[in-house]
Amino acid sequence: MAEQVFANCRVVTARDVLPGGVVVRDGVIAEIGDTTRAPAALDCEGDYLIPGLIELHTDHLESHFKPRPKVFWPVEAAVVAHDAQIAASGITTVFDALRVGTSKDDDVSIGSNMRRLAEAIGRAKTAGVLRADHLLHLRCELACDDTVPETAAFLDDPNLRLISLMDHTPGQRQFTRLDKFKEYYGGKTGMSEPELEAYIGERLAAHDRLAAPNRRRVVELARSRGIPLASHDDATSAHVEEAAEDGVTIAEFPTTADAAALSRRRGLYVLMGAPNVVRGGSHSGNVSAQALAESGLLDILSSDYVPFSLLQSVFALSERLPGIDLPAAVRLVTRNPAVASGLEDRGEIARGKRADLVQVRVVEGLPMVRSVWREGRRVA
Ligand SMILES: [Fe+2]
Numbered sequence: 001m002a003e004q005v006f007a008n009c010r011v012v013t014a015r016d017v018l019p020g021g022v023v024v025r026d027g028v029i030a031e032i033g034d035t036t037r038a039p040a041a042l043d044c045e046g047d048y049l050i051p052g053l054i055e056l057h058t059d060h061l062e063s064h065f066k067p068r069p070k071v072f073w074p075v076e077a078a079v080v081a082h083d084a085q086i087a088a089s090g091i092t093t094v095f096d097a098l099r100v101g102t103s104k105d106d107d108v109s110i111g112s113n114m115r116r117l118a119e120a121i122g123r124a125k126t127a128g129v130l131r132a133d134h135l136l137h138l139r140c141e142l143a144c145d146d147t148v149p150e151t152a153a154f155l156d157d158p159n160l161r162l163i164s165l166m167d168h169t170p171g172q173r174q175f176t177r178l179d180k181f182k183e184y185y186g187g188k189t190g191m192s193e194p195e196l197e198a199y200i201g202e203r204l205a206a207h208d209r210l211a212a213p214n215r216r217r218v219v220e221l222a223r224s225r226g227i228p229l230a231s232h233d234d235a236t237s238a239h240v241e242e243a244a245e246d247g248v249t250i251a252e253f254p255t256t257a258d259a260a261a262l263s264r265r266r267g268l269y270v271l272m273g274a275p276n277v278v279r280g281g282s283h284s285g286n287v288s289a290q291a292l293a294e295s296g297l298l299d300i301l302s303s304d305y306v307p308f309s310l311l312q313s314v315f316a317l318s319e320r321l322p323g324i325d326l327p328a329a330v331r332l333v334t335r336n337p338a339v340a341s342g343l344e345d346r347g348e349i350a351r352g353k354r355a356d357l358v359q360v361r362v363v364e365g366l367p368m369v370r371s372v373w374r375e376g377r378r379v380a
Pocket of ligand 1: 168174232233253
């Protein structure tokens with residue numbers, strides 16, 4: 001039986017910060033307590049030992065697949081580079097967000113690009129070369145012609161463990177304010193004002209034609225395979241009620257405090273972006289994640305587009321908010337996403353859980369990842 005001993009740590013459990021150590025046997029946490037006398041113990045030098053972080057929604061892989069405008073990188077190399085940054089950020093379980101539903105300006109999710117990325121992840125995972133455990137989160141943009149067949153093409157992928165329902169039609173949800181949409185989208189694409197106006201008209205027409213029937217089909221497909229559903233950018237009580245009726249269990253990035261509060265009342269987990277915490281607000285002008293945390297309405301943080309923001313936001317919240325101690329902040333990125341996504345074998349430093357562990361030292365207020373283990377194996 002392979003045994004590892006971690007000593008001289010501040011062990012962050014689901015409720016406490018305990019001075020002591022952890023014993024791992026065969027990749028599973030076996031004991032928590034005083035390990036100072038164990039021979040061959042790893043001296044953690046007083047650092048925090050926290051559970052490996054669980055990331056439910058990141059499109060970070062896209063930035064490695066398309067590192068420059070119109071430059072596409074080989075998928076295997078993109079996956080490996082993405083994985084390295086994920087693991088070095090303390091994330092041991094990642095749901096890689098892949099998009100389906102193509103609009104005409106989108107050159108990332110066209111053709112078979114997303115399937116190729118999913119297959120590259122599957123091959124690298126089977127070969128045992130990835131540092132983190134990779135699962136798939138399929139983001140379904142509903143107001144597109146190819147949404148349903150593209151979704152169906154993913155259903156047999158064994159890594160598919162989460163599906164989200166998105167509608168980025170301008171004028172609602174993430175972009176209730178058209179000026180914010182134009183600022184974001186014009187900046188991203190370089191479209192002129194008349195081009196933006198024409199584009200908005202097309203998107204509104206596609207929404208009217210496609211969003212409702214596609215939503216029904218995607219919900220049916222997810223249910224047929226027992227895959228958990230997330231709703232995206234819910235803004236109004238009607239959005240939340242529709243999500244709850246559809247059997248959605250995670251509310252991703254609700255854009256208003258009211259939508260977050262109603263999501264909670266309807267039993268959905270409220271997920272917000274860690275970059276929103278780090279930056280002190282939303283880049284789209286929506287509700288602040290920290291404000292939701294202060295009102296007790298935040299369940300899960302996601303690094304969204306900056307992997308390291310996940311760990312950074314945890315320490316920032318626990319330092320800024322007297323009502324949130326370190327174990328509570330850590331739960332937002334470990335136990336809560338584990339429970340919400342049905343991964344009961346991890347997410348906590350507790351006996352019987354996977355030994356996904358991160359050694360963290362705080363230097364001048366910033367948490368530094370010193371070492372990372374997945375199921376007891378050092379991966380970063
Ligand atoms: Fe969004």
